[in-house]
Every structure is written in C-alpha cells, then in structure tokens.
Amino acid sequence: MNASEHYRALHRIAEEGFCEFETKKYILGAIENMGCAIYEVGKTGVLAYFDFGKSTTSAFRAEMDALPITEKTGLPFASENVGCMHACGHDAHMAMLLSLAERLSKGCDVLCNVLLIFQPAEEKRGGAETVVSSPDFLRIAPERIFAIHLRPQLEKGKLFSGIGAIYAGSSEIVATFCGEQAHITENIKNDALENAARFYIGTKYQAKEEGLLIRFGRLCAGTAGNVTPCLAELCGTMRYFSEPEKISETEILLRKAKKYGGEVHIFEYAPPARNSGELFELSGCSRLSEPILCADDFSVYGRVCPHPLYMLLGTGDTPPLHSDEFAFDESILRFGEEKLFYIVRNEKISKVI
Amino acid sequence: MNASEHYRALHRIAEEGFCEFETKKYILGAIENMGCAIYEVGKTGVLAYFDFGKSTTSAFRAEMDALPITEKTGLPFASENVGCMHACGHDAHMAMLLSLAERLSKGCDVLCNVLLIFQPAEEKRGGAETVVSSPDFLRIAPERIFAIHLRPQLEKGKLFSGIGAIYAGSSEIVATFCGEQAHITENIKNDALENAARFYIGTKYQAKEEGLLIRFGRLCAGTAGNVTPCLAELCGTMRYFSEPEKISETEILLRKAKKYGGEVHIFEYAPPARNSGELFELSGCSRLSEPILCADDFSVYGRVCPHPLYMLLGTGDTPPLHSDEFAFDESILRFGEEKLFYIVRNEKISKVI
The missing domain is CATH 3.30.70.360 (Alpha-Beta Plaits)
Structure with missing residues (x-):
C-alpha cells in the first residue's frame, strides 16, 4: 500500500487522543510482517524499531489523534466517526511513516537504525510524555528525532524548517x-x-x-x-x-x-521547539521566513533526544489546520516520503550524535 | 392546623415552578372540606373560591414554587427534596392563606367573597399568566387582589406597602x-x-x-x-x-x-407594580421608605384586576431571600394572618371597586 492509501484508510477512522484504538490496530496490522520490533506505549501508542545493527538511531514521530470536529470536506473517505476528524494532518503524518516502514522492510541502503513513533494525543496534554517516559523508548534512546507536519499557506509539496525555536x-x-x-x-x-x-x-x-x-x-x-x-x-x-x-x-x-x-x-x-542547526543544514529543507506561533508537543522529545528536527510540508492554498474543511492534494505525500528516505540514507546525518 | 404547621409541612416538600405536584396535593387536602369551590389552574395551580353571596370579591395570592437551592438552614423541617428549597417565603405565603381559609370555613363576619389563589411558578416566567388567563379566574373577576411577601431587613412582624410602583x-x-x-x-x-x-x-x-x-x-x-x-x-x-x-x-x-x-x-x-392608593390607605400598612428593586409577577394581575395591593411582611434581621440559609421567626405569620382577616372584614375595602 502506498502513503495515499494509508492516509485515506486512517482518515476514515479518526479518533480522539488516548482513544486511538482502531488507529493502533490499523498500524499494528500494517507493520506486523515488516521485520521490526514492536512495542506498545501507553494504551494506544506504538513504537516500531528497525534494528539494522548500526551505531546510531534516527527516530521519526507521527501523531495518531484526530480532533472533536464534525468533518465537512465531503471527501469520499471522510471520517466515519461522526464528530471526530483528522483536521490536523496526523493521518498524513502516519501514512508517510508507514510508507517509510515498507521501504525499510524491503531492504535498502540505510545508514542508521530507525525508530518509528506512533504517538497518541498530540492535541491533548501528555501524548509525547507517554512516549518519552516509556522504558522501550529510553532504552533505544535515539540520537536524532524528526517529524514532518503539514502546513497550509507554505509552498505546496516543499519542505521547510529552521534552526532553534521555529515554533512556539x-x-x-x-x-x-x-x-x-x-x-x-x-x-x-x-x-x-x-x-x-x-x-x-x-x-x-x-x-x-x-x-x-x-x-x-x-x-x-x-x-x-x-x-x-x-x-x-x-x-x-x-x-x-x-x-x-x-x-x-x-x-x-x-x-x-x-x-x-x-x-x-x-x-x-x-516548551518551544529547539531545532538542531546541524540537522537543519543537512536536511536540505528550505528555511522558514519566520517562526510560527503554533505549538507541538514534539518539543518534549528535545528533553531526552539531543538532535530534534521539525519539518513543515507545505500544502499550499488549502483551508487552515483545525478547519472542518481541511483537505489537501495527496500528491504532496511523495515529497515527505522522499525526505524521510533521504534522511535515513544520508551518511552525514547518521553521524550527528 | 395553624399557619406555622402548614408552613413547616410545605417547607419540607419544596418543589420548583410548574412542578408543584405534592404542594398542590397538600393544598387540595387542606381545603377540601372548607366549603369553597375548588378550581385547578394549569397543572399545579389551585383556586379556592368562597362565594358568600356578596357583591364584590377580594382575591389573595400566594406563590407555590421553591428554588433550585440546596438548603443549609439545618431546620428540623428542612426540605426533603435535595437541591430544592423554599428560600423566598412562598411556603409562608401559602400557610397564611390556608389559615385564612380555615377561618373563613368556620363562618365569620366577612364583607366580600374571597378567592384564594395558589399560583405556580412565580420564580419562572408564566406563573401569574397561567392564572389570569384561566376561565375560572376571569369569570370570578375579583375587584381587588392582595399579596403578602416576606421581606428581610424590614421591621419584624410589621406590614409595609405603598402607592403606585413600589417594586420594579x-x-x-x-x-x-x-x-x-x-x-x-x-x-x-x-x-x-x-x-x-x-x-x-x-x-x-x-x-x-x-x-x-x-x-x-x-x-x-x-x-x-x-x-x-x-x-x-x-x-x-x-x-x-x-x-x-x-x-x-x-x-x-x-x-x-x-x-x-x-x-x-x-x-x-x-411589569412594575401598580399598587392601589385607595387600598393602601385602607390597609393600615406602614409606608415603605423607598421602592424596592425586587420584582414579582403579582404585577401581572394588575392587567385584569383594577385594585392590586402588594404588602411586605418584615422578617427583621434574617438572611436575605434566595439565600440557602433563609429562615425566619414563625411568630410573624400571625401578623400576616391578622392583616388578611382584617381586609376581608373591612367594610370600606369591600367597597373599593
């Protein structure tokens, strides 16, 4: 299955934070035969660890939760859970990680171990904490952690980031x-x-x-x-x-x-973001013109992981995040997937410790 | 039974507006053998009409409803309906009318017909309207209507009133x-x-x-x-x-x-009150020093009844109305009863038409 198919399937089963039971089931089903170790985090979170025997680990985080919003997109794969909608792109973020998992499972020239984090409840308090306090995450202790978040009004299909506090x-x-x-x-x-x-x-x-x-x-x-x-x-x-x-x-x-x-x-x-300058330079992302006032509990990972990088994938001229009409052109998922794949195969990035 | 006993019994069974079912049952039980005609008004209101064959009628109104307040008086006869309390004296007002009914039923020198109005839902919108739009009330068409309301901070046991708009x-x-x-x-x-x-x-x-x-x-x-x-x-x-x-x-x-x-x-x-100056002068009530900002749907009766008189019975230094600690010295009920009895036997009052 490609990222677009995963995205549509996940969009249908939108669930609120800490209640992502169907979403968890979907993810477990998607990764069960991919040769990664699977750890559960809290009630609904999932870690998928590809241990390639490398000396360092890159982690990638996607959020699992949707919002208490009644969808009005009219999409054929609109949420089947009335009053709950993926209006913040978390379905797309998960889909890109599942797509990366499939590539990793097929064998490719990867230069680091890879930890995929499916995190519950980004929209509530405590989602990232659930992960960073889990024994499995702390044992794997990735040196680097990445996330991609969709962002309306940024150039469609282009990846943006910056150094230091790029979001609030x-x-x-x-x-x-x-x-x-x-x-x-x-x-x-x-x-x-x-x-x-x-x-x-x-x-x-x-x-x-x-x-x-x-x-x-x-x-x-x-x-x-x-x-x-x-x-x-x-x-x-x-x-x-x-x-x-x-x-x-x-x-x-x-x-x-x-x-x-x-x-x-x-x-x-x-807390505010604290993006790694080194990773930003190596990532090949465009530089954001100014920090954004949005917040993401991705910054919580910065407490335990020395090199975080938060990237934004432009959706172009779409409705804003958290709008009941939020939708985007799925063709942009390809650019996110390629960026993730680029990161796991970049030698310099794998040496940032 | 005296007014105090009625008051205590009614206080126990406090009910909110338009839901005064037990209260109605109590009133019907109290007046059933008193020789008056009984008419029901709406679901819970009661009219008790003593037709003495006189040429004019004085009406007396008491409210039946209590408030959504959890009683904290600690009285031995505190409300048994948790979360509902007679904190506005309506139990006392009904008790004085029941006491008057008993006197009337025993035969006494009364100079007018008497209509006792037990009105639902003074605390909500529509209680007085229920009565003034009822065919029985309109047929009886009292020339005069009176009400007594307890009033903290006025001299204990004393009755006050005034001319024109005495309440808002x-x-x-x-x-x-x-x-x-x-x-x-x-x-x-x-x-x-x-x-x-x-x-x-x-x-x-x-x-x-x-x-x-x-x-x-x-x-x-x-x-x-x-x-x-x-x-x-x-x-x-x-x-x-x-x-x-x-x-x-x-x-x-x-x-x-x-x-x-x-x-x-x-x-x-x-609407604002419109007290009859003639009745005030004849009532023997003390004059209020200033109008009060409280409202009462008793003023609605002024639309159909030419001579209304609203009287206040001072409770002295008690907690305010609508307080969860509102209580008063029951000995004051006697002064209210005597005023009502005085009114039905006053020749000049019975000629105010």
Missing part, C-alpha cells in the same frame, strides 16, 4: 475568579463576572513581532441572568519562544489576576 | 455575539468573547437613585482555551419602574450590542 511553546492559562452568589439586586462587593471581564479586557494580548500571544477562547460564569455568579473561569493560551519570556508573562498574569481578586494557573503543554 | 418591573436580557471559530493563533476579525466582554463592561449599570438596574449574572463563551468561540451569550436582568424607561434602556442596549456586532433580546418577566 504553549501553555494553557486558567484564570478563576470567585464571587458572591446573591440575587442580582443585592449590592455585592465582589462580582466574579465583572472581575473576569475586566481581567480579560486588560490581558488579551498579542505582540506578534515579539513572538508572544496571550488569548482566551472560553469564559464561563454563572448559571442565571438574575443571580451573581460564585465563579467565573477563563481559559486561554500563551504562546512564547523563550522560557524567560514565559516566566515574566506568567508573573504579569498572576499580578493582574490578583488585582481582580482572581487566581491564575498555568499548565505547560509543550 | 423585570425583564430578562439575553445578548448574543457570533464570532469566527478558529485556532487561537489565527488573526480573526470577530472575536465573540471579546465583543461580549466589551459590551458587558460598557453596559453593567446601576442607577439606584433613578430606580434602574441592568446587571448580568451569566456569560458563556467558547469550548476551549485554544479555539476562538463561535458564540458568546450574556444573560442579565433589567429592573425598572416605568415603561418609557424600559423602552429607552432597551434601545440603548440594542445600540450597544450592535456596536459590538451582537444582538439583544428582551423577555418580559413582569
């Missing part, structure tokens, strides 16, 4: 404000909704030139129009490119929330 | 803002949460000296911290003392919402 770190912000619950006509001193709204207006912030974004997507306060709420909860996202920046912004958020009688809790999703 | 009209405000749903990093033009928050900050308003209140108790927007919401909904309350004021404030709300790309819908709960 991401933290979830939860701000809570407790108030006095009372009949709306009571003169209360502490209105949770008012405090949350004032905090929101004073905090929503985007400084794109500085590569920082603080925005909120959800506010829930109260139960009725005639009762002041006992709680208002505001959920948002911080995107940043450096840890000191994150720390100083967190302090500002805490101070602002305190001013309005609230509390802020910050949950780290993923 | 109330409308529910629902403001909706549609926005672009997208990943939080997208540069969207129309952020529903931001629009709702700015509308809220610019609209929350209380001008007590003018007897106007516009406040919001609930804001719901979005589903996740990393997706901009497609909808933000803000629910609030308008309290006012005159129709022209309501109309002009509604126009201001509509304009403000439009400025932020939103829409406002106003749902009337009850």
Whole structure:
C-alpha cells in the first residue's frame, strides 16, 4: 500500500487522543510482517524499531489523534466517526511513516537504525510524555528525532524548517475568579463576572513581532441572568519562544489576576521547539521566513533526544489546520516520503550524535 | 392546623415552578372540606373560591414554587427534596392563606367573597399568566387582589406597602455575539468573547437613585482555551419602574450590542407594580421608605384586576431571600394572618371597586 492509501484508510477512522484504538490496530496490522520490533506505549501508542545493527538511531514521530470536529470536506473517505476528524494532518503524518516502514522492510541502503513513533494525543496534554517516559523508548534512546507536519499557506509539496525555536511553546492559562452568589439586586462587593471581564479586557494580548500571544477562547460564569455568579473561569493560551519570556508573562498574569481578586494557573503543554542547526543544514529543507506561533508537543522529545528536527510540508492554498474543511492534494505525500528516505540514507546525518 | 404547621409541612416538600405536584396535593387536602369551590389552574395551580353571596370579591395570592437551592438552614423541617428549597417565603405565603381559609370555613363576619389563589411558578416566567388567563379566574373577576411577601431587613412582624410602583418591573436580557471559530493563533476579525466582554463592561449599570438596574449574572463563551468561540451569550436582568424607561434602556442596549456586532433580546418577566392608593390607605400598612428593586409577577394581575395591593411582611434581621440559609421567626405569620382577616372584614375595602 502506498502513503495515499494509508492516509485515506486512517482518515476514515479518526479518533480522539488516548482513544486511538482502531488507529493502533490499523498500524499494528500494517507493520506486523515488516521485520521490526514492536512495542506498545501507553494504551494506544506504538513504537516500531528497525534494528539494522548500526551505531546510531534516527527516530521519526507521527501523531495518531484526530480532533472533536464534525468533518465537512465531503471527501469520499471522510471520517466515519461522526464528530471526530483528522483536521490536523496526523493521518498524513502516519501514512508517510508507514510508507517509510515498507521501504525499510524491503531492504535498502540505510545508514542508521530507525525508530518509528506512533504517538497518541498530540492535541491533548501528555501524548509525547507517554512516549518519552516509556522504558522501550529510553532504552533505544535515539540520537536524532524528526517529524514532518503539514502546513497550509507554505509552498505546496516543499519542505521547510529552521534552526532553534521555529515554533512556539504553549501553555494553557486558567484564570478563576470567585464571587458572591446573591440575587442580582443585592449590592455585592465582589462580582466574579465583572472581575473576569475586566481581567480579560486588560490581558488579551498579542505582540506578534515579539513572538508572544496571550488569548482566551472560553469564559464561563454563572448559571442565571438574575443571580451573581460564585465563579467565573477563563481559559486561554500563551504562546512564547523563550522560557524567560514565559516566566515574566506568567508573573504579569498572576499580578493582574490578583488585582481582580482572581487566581491564575498555568499548565505547560509543550516548551518551544529547539531545532538542531546541524540537522537543519543537512536536511536540505528550505528555511522558514519566520517562526510560527503554533505549538507541538514534539518539543518534549528535545528533553531526552539531543538532535530534534521539525519539518513543515507545505500544502499550499488549502483551508487552515483545525478547519472542518481541511483537505489537501495527496500528491504532496511523495515529497515527505522522499525526505524521510533521504534522511535515513544520508551518511552525514547518521553521524550527528 | 395553624399557619406555622402548614408552613413547616410545605417547607419540607419544596418543589420548583410548574412542578408543584405534592404542594398542590397538600393544598387540595387542606381545603377540601372548607366549603369553597375548588378550581385547578394549569397543572399545579389551585383556586379556592368562597362565594358568600356578596357583591364584590377580594382575591389573595400566594406563590407555590421553591428554588433550585440546596438548603443549609439545618431546620428540623428542612426540605426533603435535595437541591430544592423554599428560600423566598412562598411556603409562608401559602400557610397564611390556608389559615385564612380555615377561618373563613368556620363562618365569620366577612364583607366580600374571597378567592384564594395558589399560583405556580412565580420564580419562572408564566406563573401569574397561567392564572389570569384561566376561565375560572376571569369569570370570578375579583375587584381587588392582595399579596403578602416576606421581606428581610424590614421591621419584624410589621406590614409595609405603598402607592403606585413600589417594586420594579423585570425583564430578562439575553445578548448574543457570533464570532469566527478558529485556532487561537489565527488573526480573526470577530472575536465573540471579546465583543461580549466589551459590551458587558460598557453596559453593567446601576442607577439606584433613578430606580434602574441592568446587571448580568451569566456569560458563556467558547469550548476551549485554544479555539476562538463561535458564540458568546450574556444573560442579565433589567429592573425598572416605568415603561418609557424600559423602552429607552432597551434601545440603548440594542445600540450597544450592535456596536459590538451582537444582538439583544428582551423577555418580559413582569411589569412594575401598580399598587392601589385607595387600598393602601385602607390597609393600615406602614409606608415603605423607598421602592424596592425586587420584582414579582403579582404585577401581572394588575392587567385584569383594577385594585392590586402588594404588602411586605418584615422578617427583621434574617438572611436575605434566595439565600440557602433563609429562615425566619414563625411568630410573624400571625401578623400576616391578622392583616388578611382584617381586609376581608373591612367594610370600606369591600367597597373599593
């Protein structure tokens, strides 16, 4: 089967993070006779290890999870799980890895051992952690790790990357404000909704030139129009490119929330990327014109793997990721496959340790 | 049974509006042998009509419904329906009417026919409408209608009232803002949460000296911290003392919402009170020092009944209405009972037509 066939099959069975049971079954079926060692990670993750007896290992990571989105692409292979859709290209990422596995299984001039990582739950917190804390991953301990992610608005079929922080770190912000619950006509001193709204207006912030974004997507306060709420909860996202920046912004958020009688809790999703300059130069990818504010828990692998490289495969003029209409021309998968194949056969890359 | 016993029995079986089935059963049981005609109104309302062959009729209204509140009074007769509590005194109001019914059934020098109204769902929209649109009520067509409502912070055991608009009209405000749903990093033009928050900050308003209140108790927007919401909904309350004021404030709300790309819908709960000056003077109630911003759908009866009088029975220094700790000294019920009995036997009152 080629990458396109795998992609279509996986697209049909879209599943949310940590629930990728059918997807796991599909992957296990696809790789079972390929001569690789297979390890399960958590409930749904899969590692496929091709041990060619080489001295170093390159790992390749694809995410397995889809999104809670009702697909509106009208594709003949649209998701059969209503309300769940591969709208972030993870099906394509898996398909390219399965295609690489097939090539590897047929014997070819590979210069390193290869670990294929099928990772659960990139869209949730904890997917990459599941892998990097697994004994099998830690024993194999790849020197290099690569990922390809589809990217709308980049030139179709072309691979892009960069050095250092090419995509953002991401933290979830939860701000809570407790108030006095009372009949709306009571003169209360502490209105949770008012405090949350004032905090929101004073905090929503985007400084794109500085590569920082603080925005909120959800506010829930109260139960009725005639009762002041006992709680208002505001959920948002911080995107940043450096840890000191994150720390100083967190302090500002805490101070602002305190001013309005609230509390802020910050949950780290993923640190900023830290792309290997050496691998970037050897990869032959084009250089991104600017870092992107998207986040990916691929950066978590950077904690245990010395040389990470995150690459973007342009889909051209398509709907954005996470759109219910996201679709792309499958012919681009070939360029991703070729890049992966190039990497496992490049002598200089296999010596980056 | 005296008013206190009725009060305790009704307090135990607190039920929400339009679901007062046990309460209705209790009332029917209490009045079945009292010689009055009994009419059912809607599913749970009850009319008890004492036709003494007089030329005019005084009606007395008590509400039947409780609130979705988990009682924390610790009373030995606390609500047995978990999550539902008589926290607005409706149990006491019904008890005083049942006590009056007992006196009427024993024969006494009454100068008018008496209609007792046990009305469902004062706390929801539509309770009073259920009664005023019922054929039995319209046929009986009382000339005068009275209600007593408990009121914390007024002198304990004393009855208060006033002329004209002594309590506010109330409308529910629902403001909706549609926005672009997208990943939080997208540069969207129309952020529903931001629009709702700015509308809220610019609209929350209380001008007590003018007897106007516009406040919001609930804001719901979005589903996740990393997706901009497609909808933000803000629910609030308008309290006012005159129709022209309501109309002009509604126009201001509509304009403000439009400025932020939103829409406002106003749902009337009850118009302002319109107390009969003649009845107030004859009632012997003390005069309220100022109108109160609370609303009661008792005002709906003013549409069909020429002489309404709403009276407040002070509970003194008790927790506020709608508090999960609301309780009061039952000895005050006697003062309410005596006032009702005074009204049905007052010659001048029976001639107010």
